[in-house]
Amino acid sequence: MTTEAVGPMTSRARVLAALRREPVDRTPVCNPTSVATVELMDLVDAPFPLANRDPELMARLAATSYTELGFDSIMPVFSIIQESSALGCNMQWEQKDNWPTVRMSEPIWRDADDIRIPNDFLLHPDMVCVLDAIRILKKRFGDEVAIIGKTMGPWTLGYHCFGVEAFLLMSLDDPGKTKLCLDRMKEATLQFGLAQIEAGADALTLPDHATGDLVSGEYYARYLKDLHVEFAERLPVPLILHICGRTIDRMDYIAQTGMAAFHFDSKNAPDESMTVMHDRIALVGNINNPETLFAKGPEVVRQEVLKNLEAGVQLVGPECAIPLQTSIENLLEISQTVREWHGARGRAH
Amino acid sequence: MAQLSDITNAAIRREIEDFLERPEEIARTVELFARVSPLMQEIAAALIEGDNGAVDRLTVQALDQSVEALEIMDDGLIAGMGIVGIKFRESFIFVPEVLACARAMKAGMAHIEPILSAAGVEPIATVIMGTVKGDLHDIGKNLCIMMLRGAGFEVIDLGVDTSDDAFIEDVEKHCSPILGMSALLTTTMPNMGKTIEALIDADLRDEVQIMVGGAPVTQEFADDMGADGYGKDALDCVALAKRLAEAAG
Structure with a gap:
């Protein structure tokens, strides 16, 4: 953390500086996964599932994080399923009040040789939707606000395309084959990431769900660390790695990847996480979703925001994609608390 | 010893x-x-x-x-x-x-x-298990089911993405069952509360003991949603089901 004076910044400049761990005029408010809610869908008439498949609706709903909630970033990719849809997974697009999801019980691949990234991968309507939404947002907001894209990591694609249980058992039974699969699937991550950068994304979230609720920190080091280093080298914008759940045991590895930031879960204490990261990578997070943002009121939200600010977390926001029934009131409290905290202290961060 | x-x-x-x-x-x-x-x-x-x-x-x-x-x-x-x-x-x-x-x-x-x-071994009780609406994860639920069956429970597995109606239908079918709901995603956890509300609306809440679990679920969340118990893992789930079965008599 620095206390040197910094002039007023645009939201975009603020987010990008924080991702570089450079001085900012105030802590940016950011959710690199999703802030879509039913209330926001109603507000701008952009409901699920259409807002996941129509670029104009996607852009309109995504923009509410900036225009309605006072966040410093816009994330148009609400879910984690666009690539899997393009790869041929069976989808369940759901309704307005539920997330679209991949039918993982109907795997499309069983072996490394089954893995095919289609030649027209980026031309699939669900990919084009994201790319067009980013272009729309870039045109609408220019350099005012940070437009963050999202490309799924190969571990998550493995869950979707092989099925979670089959993929995890393969990782135990045949580490060589698992590494080969990850290496082949990474092409999807890279292609979609590069296409979003070309469309105008300022940064990319890279979810890769090697969560402590499923696999060990050693697993992260064995299977993913090198791939994440490669992504950081080959995708020329700041990358925000997202892994849910307990991750403190792998944060040291994550800090060595060259990623700009790590979006962390409320199961990890902000101060302890900051200590582990030791200024090698920025942190984004980590306000609890189900118990705080969904179930409690603004005062509890405020306390969690303050805990992150006091710990020096570089970008403050929800821990993950928020439940669709979360109230706007609670989400507004995040940016309001951040502004008040900086106002009261009269200092930069 | x-x-x-x-x-x-x-x-x-x-x-x-x-x-x-x-x-x-x-x-x-x-x-x-x-x-x-x-x-x-x-x-x-x-x-x-x-x-x-x-x-x-x-x-x-x-x-x-x-x-x-x-x-x-x-x-x-x-x-x-x-x-x-x-x-x-x-x-x-x-x-x-x-x-x-x-x-x-x-x-x-x-x-x-x-x-x-x-x-023809008589089961301890019937447990209806399902992953909540909108959630297609079932590893944790399946582990619980395996352990429950091994411990002597009859288990009705409703699978994943279980609607309120599906839960209600099976609760109506079985006498004083235990209902287990699982969720892996913080985004789908609130659906546990919605199902419990649906059971209240259907006037069935008092007919069933409800337990919840899943990686992001906590005791506090279970209490907030109005569940009767929270199981941290499959072993805990079995111990909880035994307690709930005893409580139901």
Whole structure:
């Protein structure tokens, strides 16, 4: 953390500086996964599932994080399923009040040789939707606000395309084959990431769900660390790695990847996480979703925001994609608390 | 009181020494394995290793030697899963290793279940299990189901993405059942509360004991949603189901 004076910044400049761990005029408010809610869908008439498949609706709903909630970033990719849809997974697009999801019980691949990234991968309507939404947002907001894209990591694609249980058992039974699969699937991550950068994304979230609720920190080091280093080298914008759940045991590895930031879960204490990261990578997070943002009121939200600010977390926001029934009131409290905290202290961060 | 040295199987002794920390769990586990036959210890050790081939072979061998199916299940398979559950709870192992152990248990249960079904053993209670609406994850739920069945419960598995109506329909079908709901995503957890509200609206809430679980679920969340209990893992789920069954009389 620095206390040197910094002039007023645009939201975009603020987010990008924080991702570089450079001085900012105030802590940016950011959710690199999703802030879509039913209330926001109603507000701008952009409901699920259409807002996941129509670029104009996607852009309109995504923009509410900036225009309605006072966040410093816009994330148009609400879910984690666009690539899997393009790869041929069976989808369940759901309704307005539920997330679209991949039918993982109907795997499309069983072996490394089954893995095919289609030649027209980026031309699939669900990919084009994201790319067009980013272009729309870039045109609408220019350099005012940070437009963050999202490309799924190969571990998550493995869950979707092989099925979670089959993929995890393969990782135990045949580490060589698992590494080969990850290496082949990474092409999807890279292609979609590069296409979003070309469309105008300022940064990319890279979810890769090697969560402590499923696999060990050693697993992260064995299977993913090198791939994440490669992504950081080959995708020329700041990358925000997202892994849910307990991750403190792998944060040291994550800090060595060259990623700009790590979006962390409320199961990890902000101060302890900051200590582990030791200024090698920025942190984004980590306000609890189900118990705080969904179930409690603004005062509890405020306390969690303050805990992150006091710990020096570089970008403050929800821990993950928020439940669709979360109230706007609670989400507004995040940016309001951040502004008040900086106002009261009269200092930069 | 049994001693560690009373256990003949070296692998089981090592597991207890290396991974069990709570004195009451050590005492209970030593007592259990000191009592059971070397072949049951060998089945448990193979299961803990995740060696499904060995569990399959040893189960057949035990049945050929006229060991009771119930004894193989309790003293071999479930006893082994007890240690697996503790190792998972303490983060010595993670889901891939647990899945391998579950696969081994299934290999044994494939021989045991038909025998127990034919014998018509009365279940402790009926448990209706499902992953909530919008959530397609089922690893945790399936582990719980396996352990519940092994512990003597009849389990109705509603699968994943379970609607309120599906839960309600099965609660109506069964007398005083236990209902277990699972969620892996923070985004789908609120659907547990919606299902409980639907049960209230259908005037069925008092007819059913509700337990919830899943990686992001906590006791606080379970209380907020109005559940009767929260299970942290599959072992906890079985203990909770037994408590709820007793409470329901």
